[in-house]
Amino acid sequence: MRFTRGRRLIIDDVDCTVPGGSVGALLGPNGAGKSTLLHLIAGVEHADAGAARLGDRDLAALRRRDRARLVALAEQEVQDAPGLRVAEVVALGRTPYLGAFAGPDEHDRAVVRRTLDDLGLVDLADREYATLSGGERQRVNLARAIAQEPELLLLDEPTNHLDVHAQLTALGLLRALAGGGLTVLAALHDLSLAAAYADHVVVLAEGRVRAAGAPGDVLTPALIREVWSVEAAVLEHPATGRPLIAYSEVAERAAVTSDRDGASARA
Numbered sequence: 495m496r497f498t499r500g501r502r503l504i505i506d507d508v509d510c511t512v513p514g515g516s517v518g519a520l521l522g523p524n525g526a527g528k529s530t531l532l533h534l535i536a537g538v539e540h541a542d543a544g545a546a547r548l549g550d551r552d553l554a555a556l557r558r559r560d561r562a563r564l565v566a567l568a569e570q571e572v573q574d575a576p577g578l579r580v581a582e583v584v585a586l587g588r589t590p591y592l593g594a595f596a597g598p599d600e601h602d603r604a605v606v607r608r609t610l611d612d613l614g615l616v617d618l619a620d621r622e623y624a625t626l627s628g629g630e631r632q633r634v635n636l637a638r639a640i641a642q643e644p645e646l647l648l649l650d651e652p653t654n655h656l657d658v659h660a661q662l663t664a665l666g667l668l669r670a671l672a673g674g675g676l677t678v679l680a681a682l683h684d685l686s687l688a689a690a691y692a693d694h695v696v697v698l699a700e701g702r703v704r705a706a707g708a709p710g711d712v713l714t715p716a717l718i719r720e721v722w723s724v725e726a727a728v729l730e731h732p733a734t735g736r737p738l739i740a741y742s743e744v745a746e747r748a749a750v751t752s753d754r755d756g757a758s759a760r761a
């Protein structure tokens with residue numbers, strides 16, 4: 495997939511795959527192109543070349559409503575919720591399933607109730623969305639996307655603003671949903687959190703895939719130094735055995751080269 499803004503190449507022949515029914519983490523420094531890639535997959539932006547596929551379906555070729563039944567995108571802020579209460583914002587996730595003049599049916603209401611419960615939002619259900627704290631809003635945004643019951647769930651920094659308990663709850667829920675067949679792709683900045691919850695990581699740098707694969711294979715000190723310009727040790731979590739990244743200091747900033755030979759995904 496390729497995408498330019500004006501004359502600037504933002505996404506440069508990115509070719510990556512997230513296995514179905516798994517949690518994928520999209521990693522990379524600020525400005526790497528993570529949000530743009532999520533927008534391209536979700537159909538919010540349109541690629542100059544290439545396509546995002548879910549199985550063998552070209553997502554850009556689908557009608558908007560059909561695509562919304564397959565793909566949900568949760569961003570950090572919901573802009574279109576003036577005066578809406580939390581339960582109403584979450585119920586917006588059911589819009590792709592409603593008939594032209596029909597209201598929500600029992601299944602729609604049950605999905606909203608269950609999702610509010612899963613994300614600890616029952617007590618906030620009647621609160622106005624605009625009055626929520628940053629972390630509360632983040633959970634509502636996530637709930638709205640989950641209530642959409644997509645096959646592919648795209649999340650832009652879903653743990654931003656969340657306290658540790660809420661982070662683990664949200665990522666644990668995503669893992670459970672992936673166990674039921676949902677495919678998740680989440681842009682994350684916390685490498686240890688990604689390593690703890692993702693089956694597959696894709697590292698973007700300057701609009702290109704720098705590496706992709708299992709977290710333990712990809713997140714090496716050398717790659718972290720090269721992509722983020724930070725010195726880090728990669729330890730083993732004593733309880734889970736997952737990679738645990740311990741940063742030590744800022745490294746001299748290395749130029750990201752265009753050599754992609756070392757990448758495990760074709761870029």
Ligand SMILES: Nc1ncnc2c1ncn2[C@@H]1O[C@H](COP(=O)(O)OP(=O)(O)OP(=O)(O)O)[C@@H](O)[C@H]1O
Nearest residue numbers: 499504522523524525526527528529530531681698
């Ligand atoms: N509307 C826009 N106009 C011009 N450039 C843009 C626009 N939106 C994004 N960009 C540029 O595209 C590049 C990729 O941005 P993007 O938001 O996808 O990065 P990101 O990896 O999500 O970054 P972050 O971690 O900071 O959220 C950046 O250089 C950004 O400045």
